[in-house]
Amino acid sequence: MRNFHISRSFVAFTLFSTILVAINNANASEHQQVHIALGTDETEMVITWATIESIDDHGVVNFGTSSDNLTDSVTAVTTYFEDDDAYWYNYRALLTGLKPSTTYYYRVGSKASSWSKVFQFKTLNSGNKWLPSFAIYGDLGIENERSLPYLTKDVEKGMYDVIFHIGDMAYDLYEYGGSRGNNFMRMLEPIAARMPYMTTTGNHEKAKNFSHYDARFSMIGDRHQPNYSADLTDRLNNHFYSLDIGPAHIIIFSTEFYYYTRWGWEQIRWQYRWLEDELIRANQNRKERPWIIVMGHRPFYCLVAGDKCNRKTLERGPIKNGVHYDKTKKSQLNYGLEDLFYKYGVDLQLYGHEHFFVRFYPVHKNVSPSRPKETNPYEDPVAPVFITTGNAVRYFIYYIQPTNSL
Ligand SMILES: *[C@@H]1O[C@H](CO)[C@@H](O)[C@H](O)[C@H]1NC(C)=O
Ligand SMILES: *[C@@H]1O[C@H](CO)[C@@H](O)[C@H](O)[C@H]1NC(C)=O
Ligand SMILES: *[C@@H]1O[C@H](CO)[C@@H](O)[C@H](O)[C@H]1NC(C)=O
Ligand SMILES: [Fe+2]
Numbered sequence: 452m453r454n455f456h457i458s459r460s461f462v463a464f465t466l467f468s469t470i471l472v473a474i475n476n477a478n479a480s481e482h483q484q485v486h487i488a489l490g491t492d493e494t495e496m497v498i499t500w501a502t503i504e505s506i507d508d509h510g511v512v513n514f515g516t517s518s519d520n521l522t523d524s525v526t527a528v529t530t531y532f533e534d535d536d537a538y539w540y541n542y543r544a545l546l547t548g549l550k551p552s553t554t555y556y557y558r559v560g561s562k563a564s565s566w567s568k569v570f571q572f573k574t575l576n577s578g579n580k581w582l583p584s585f586a587i588y589g590d591l592g593i594e595n596e597r598s599l600p601y602l603t604k605d606v607e608k609g610m611y612d613v614i615f616h617i618g619d620m621a622y623d624l625y626e627y628g629g630s631r632g633n634n635f636m637r638m639l640e641p642i643a644a645r646m647p648y649m650t651t652t653g654n655h656e657k658a659k660n661f662s663h664y665d666a667r668f669s670m671i672g673d674r675h676q677p678n679y680s681a682d683l684t685d686r687l688n689n690h691f692y693s694l695d696i697g698p699a700h701i702i703i704f705s706t707e708f709y710y711y712t713r714w715g716w717e718q719i720r721w722q723y724r725w726l727e728d729e730l731i732r733a734n735q736n737r738k739e740r741p742w743i744i745v746m747g748h749r750p751f752y753c754l755v756a757g758d759k760c761n762r763k764t765l766e767r768g769p770i771k772n773g774v775h776y777d778k779t780k781k782s783q784l785n786y787g788l789e790d791l792f793y794k795y796g797v798d799l800q801l802y803g804h805e806h807f808f809v810r811f812y813p814v815h816k817n818v819s820p821s822r823p824k825e826t827n828p829y830e831d832p833v834a835p836v837f838i839t840t841g842n843a844v845r846y847f848i849y850y851i852q853p854t855n856s857l
Pocket of ligand 3: 714
């Protein structure tokens, strides 16, 4: 049993942080911060939660298709996270063998400690002949969380199948000894325990090599990910992964590897190679899943100069055009993503970071390629369509029969 309470209460910089620390400790032995993520496919779901103190038992998920008869049970993998004055226990359980398009009820906890309330989620439909509905946003904090009341209502109505939070959360998860993160995850619970909450990193997750972010989420991606056959905790990849959902192949990646090379350069190369393999595979499967959608945090094109945005060209060079790998300035630019995504016919690219909503015309190399007049630029687009959705703005994708091919 860890007990850092005393040292923590002295680390109260402001009245506000005192309150955060107090809230954090009040819930110490409770199973809390419950959230879910898609597993390999529609027959799986990953349940993740935390306790601040250890429990004298294994964390367990009880689940079933009736709210008063949770017949099945999965034991979670527990990991301890510690960093400066932050610490907590993570529980992760992979539910398998679920029926598609079915509502499941579940609770988390343990016999020796306590149980959470009963939550519910609905598994995705199988196959490609259905119309998924997504909420996609970046940049949701614990203060000024303007879209949260709307999201909560929408989630209660079952308006979405999946939520994507594409970077920048809590501002920042690691702060106040992780209390900021704990409170943020509690704030998310009503939506994220009910709907798959899929994430990637933004610049605000960079602290300590993204470790606070990594400790709190459990993205595994589909069966083609490199570590598919490893144990749950060894196959987590919270930075880049991909999924088939209905008619779409969805690829989530990190723009932040390009900006925080203090944590290593290798990540850029690993991710780039993975992305290309992934795009080749997505194109082999394009008849089944005609949409290829990529999501990350920082948009290639910026509307507001500053913040790593080139003032003349209004672009973010490193991710878009590439980097001098390993700071050897003489080498040519490598690992730029614009050409890669264009080459493999990506339909749609979604980013956050800038706190507004923008939908571009199809764009490649800073121009919208010409097309016959009076045609709909979004139908069979000649280049990827970029969307910036960076202030937790509500956004929907409706199903449109894609006609574009390579
Ligand atoms: C709970 O579910 C199990 C398995 O589906 C079933 O055998 C049992 O009768 C159910 N119990 C109740 C009280 O509904
Ligand atoms: C994960 O995949 C990478 C790349 O294929 C491999 O080098 C590594 O050993 C794998 N790790 C585990 C735990 O399987
Ligand atoms: C940061 O984490 C990644 C794995 O997520 C690891 O490969 C890398 O070596 C780490 N960098 C440092 C400087 O510890
Ligand atoms: Fe950002």
